[in-house]
Amino acid sequence: MSHRERWMAWIFVAPALLLVGALMYYPMIGTIIESLYSTSFINPAPKFQGLAAYYKILADPIFGQVVWNSLIWTVFVVALQNVFGFLVALLLNQHMPGQGLMRSLVLLPWVLPGVVAAILWRFMYDPQLGLVNSLLISLGLIDHGTAWLAETSTAMGSIIMAAVWKGFPFSAIVYLAALQTVDQEQVEAAKIDGAGATRRLFDVVLPGIKDVIAINLLLTTILTFNYFDIIWVMTNGGPQNATAIFPTQIYELGFGQFRFGEAAVYGVFSILVLALLITVYFGVLSRGRHRGKAS
Incomplete structure (x- = not known):
């Protein structure tokens, strides 16, 4: 130039x-x-404190709980969303009556606003009138209503299921598009050679869409780690911080307790994690492009 x-x-x-x-x-x-200043609602004048807030946050047991909750939340939501999304994509990729209608209906949880989905699941988890307790009692699995969102042992699992229901259609659509790019000649050749459905899946289909799987795993990890509305509407990060993750803790410290400096420290840690995930995402994306040019 x-x-x-x-x-x-x-x-x-x-x-x-x-x-x-x-x-x-x-x-x-x-x-x-x-994050380097001490600022609060009571004392709005910023006071420089350097890295003191970082030492304070790292020594606080709540920080360890937030890190652990964020890890559990992200790993299980991403894993279940991708597994269910891939299974649904396999189903939708088959030729069947009403295929277009089924693909449209699968998208409904994903297009539903997060706040609306959270309120819906709060009603479903209601200990007295909720559908979840009614179903489990009718099946004989429990004998009385359970406060799923009020118990530290069940709150995280409950919101994970709600998030999986809300997010799996995204993975399903991504994998459905990827499955339609698989070379059908290779699939037919494997079928002629006597390979069963499972063998064709692991030897032909999955290797053909492995780049899409890697990118979708990273993308859903970034989105899930930074998710906020379902957790906040359903539990506010409780009970006893059992469902507190980085976004909810930042909101609680900053807008609930007006401890802006400490909220900024959590924000810095969140930025570092997201920056790492985004770097890996673009690395995988770039590797896929180079591989495509080479082929």
């Missing part, structure tokens, strides 16, 4: 760079700076 062409390229890219900087990097830098 000539000198003039380089300048023209920067001129055209500049508005996008300014927009990204204003909407993304400026708030991120502001959060990092905020």
Whole structure:
């Protein structure tokens, strides 16, 4: 490129760079700076404290619980969403009557607003009138109503199931699109060679869409780690911080207790985790592109 062409390229890219900087990097830098100051509703004048807040947060047992909850929440929601999504995609990829209607109905949980889905599941988990208790009692699995969202032993599992129900259609649609790109000649050749359905799945189908699986796993991990509305509406991070993850803890400290400095510290840790996940995501995406060009 000539000198003039380089300048023209920067001129055209500049508005996008300014927009990204204003909407993304400026708030991120502001959060990092905020974490170095002690600011609260009672004492709004910022007081520089350096890394003291980081030491305080790391020594707080609640931080360890938030990290553990975030790990459990992310791993189980991502794993179950992808497993159920892939199984549903396999079903929807078959030729059957009403296939278009079934694909549309599968999308309903995903297009439903998160707050609405959370309120729906709160009603379903109600210890007196909820559908979950009524169903389990009718099956003889329990003999009395259980407060699923009020017990530390059941709250996390309950919101995980709600999140899986809400999010698995996304993975289902992604995997359905990927399955339709699998070379059918290879599938037919494996069938002629005597390979059963399971063998064809593991030897032909899964290797053909492994890049899509890796990208979807990373993408759903990023989205799940940063999820907020279902947990906050259903449990507010309780009971006793049993369902508190990074987004809910940031909201509680910042807007519930007005401890802005400590909320910013949690925000910095959250940014670091998300930055790592995004780096891995783009690495996998780039590797897939290079592999596609090489082939």
